[in-house]
Amino acid sequence: MRAIILTRPSMPAPSPYESFLNATRAAGDPLRADILRTLSRDSFGVLELAHIFDVAQPALSHHLKILSRAGLVATRRDGNGIYYRRAQPKPDCAIYDYLVHLFATLDGFEADHPRQRRVNDVHAERAERSRKFFADHAGEFATQRELISTPVTYVPALRELLDGASCGRKRALDVGPGDGETLLVLAEQFDTVLGIDNSSEMLERARSVIRHSGHKNVSLRLKDFESLKSPRQDLILFAMVLHHAASPPRFFEHASRLLNDSGLLVVVELITHDQEWAKSACGDLWLGFDPVDLDDWAQEFGLAPGVSQYLAQRNGFRIQIRSYQKGARQ
Numbered sequence: 001m002r003a004i005i006l007t008r009p010s011m012p013a014p015s016p017y018e019s020f021l022n023a024t025r026a027a028g029d030p031l032r033a034d035i036l037r038t039l040s041r042d043s044f045g046v047l048e049l050a051h052i053f054d055v056a057q058p059a060l061s062h063h064l065k066i067l068s069r070a071g072l073v074a075t076r077r078d079g080n081g082i083y084y085r086r087a088q089p090k091p092d093c094a095i096y097d098y099l100v101h102l103f104a105t106l107d108g109f110e111a112d113h114p115r116q117r118r119v120n121d122v123h124a125e126r127a128e129r130s131r132k133f134f135a136d137h138a139g140e141f142a143t144q145r146e147l148i149s150t151p152v153t154y155v156p157a158l159r160e161l162l163d164g165a166s167c168g169r170k171r172a173l174d175v176g177p178g179d180g181e182t183l184l185v186l187a188e189q190f191d192t193v194l195g196i197d198n199s200s201e202m203l204e205r206a207r208s209v210i211r212h213s214g215h216k217n218v219s220l221r222l223k224d225f226e227s228l229k230s231p232r233q234d235l236i237l238f239a240m241v242l243h244h245a246a247s248p249p250r251f252f253e254h255a256s257r258l259l260n261d262s263g264l265l266v267v268v269e270l271i272t273h274d275q276e277w278a279k280s281a282c283g284d285l286w287l288g289f290d291p292v293d294l295d296d297w298a299q300e301f302g303l304a305p306g307v308s309q310y311l312a313q314r315n316g317f318r319i320q321i322r323s324y325q326k327g328a329r330q
Contacts, residue, residue: 133283138201168234180209
């Protein structure tokens with residue numbers, strides 16, 4: 001006898017009107033509306049969101065499922081974790097104008113202060129994990145770094161990008177300068193260079209390199225990037241630091257504030273990978289980033305994508321070198 005294979009008929013795509021109704025119903029619940037507001041510029045795991053909203057995890061997952069089915073939230077897998085963020089409306093979406101207006105309206109309401117404090121708690125916990133790792137393992141930094149990537153891999157490409165960069169040459173900021181190799185590159189091309197790190201142990205490693213280099217235009221400060229207020233910079237460099245950032249989108253936002261008009265943000269970063277061991281071995285909070293995510297965050301804060309390079313390594317990791325200019329046409 002011939003086997004009978006039963007197939008489930010595919011569901012037709014919702015009409016624009018049905019999409020409108022689904023989105024309206026999903027966003028019409030007060031908790032789900034607040035979730036959409038919280039996910040406007042950052043991504044969180046289910047347990048983090050349960051803490052932020054003081055809601056049991058199963059109930060929170062139910063609300064996220066409704067938002068996901070309506071196309072209002074997207075997920076990002078990071079190793080063994082899944083993070084939720086607000087979906088970015090696409091211009092070809094049938095209800096694009098409605099979603100843009102809906103999200104803009106939600107974002108216009110005043111933030112709930114207790115909830116914002118809990119968001120800050122999540123960011124602080126992430127940052128403390130990263131800070132503690134480097135405090136405990138600064139002496140092993142070079143060995144741990146070799147597990148993923150060393151500056152010798154990307155510094156030549158970084159120097160080439162900076163040679164052709166169209167930005168001022170007065171001030172440059174190096175966030176998380178590691179052992180100081182990138183500080184030396186910047187010192188060759190900018191009048192003054194500031195390196196900052198929130199780990200005194202790591203900063204001392206960079207200070208030793210600069211002390212022996214003879215460069216007099218480099219200064220170092222123990223400082224958290226998001227607390228830095230001035231001066232305005234012609235160039236900001238994130239070299240292999242974004243995967244240690246508690247909130248990568250907020251790094252882009254603050255970089256935009258600190259850059260001069262026509263200033264340049266340069267990002268050297270891992271492309272998304274699935275090597276979970278990097279979190280425990282190297283203190284990574286994130287397992288790389290999709291280039292599209294970096295572009296989305298940059299454009300949201302007025303930074304236009306520019307020159308890009310992609311480097312492959314023998315250990316399976318891939319590196320992206322991206323530049324973003326403030327005030328350029330997008």
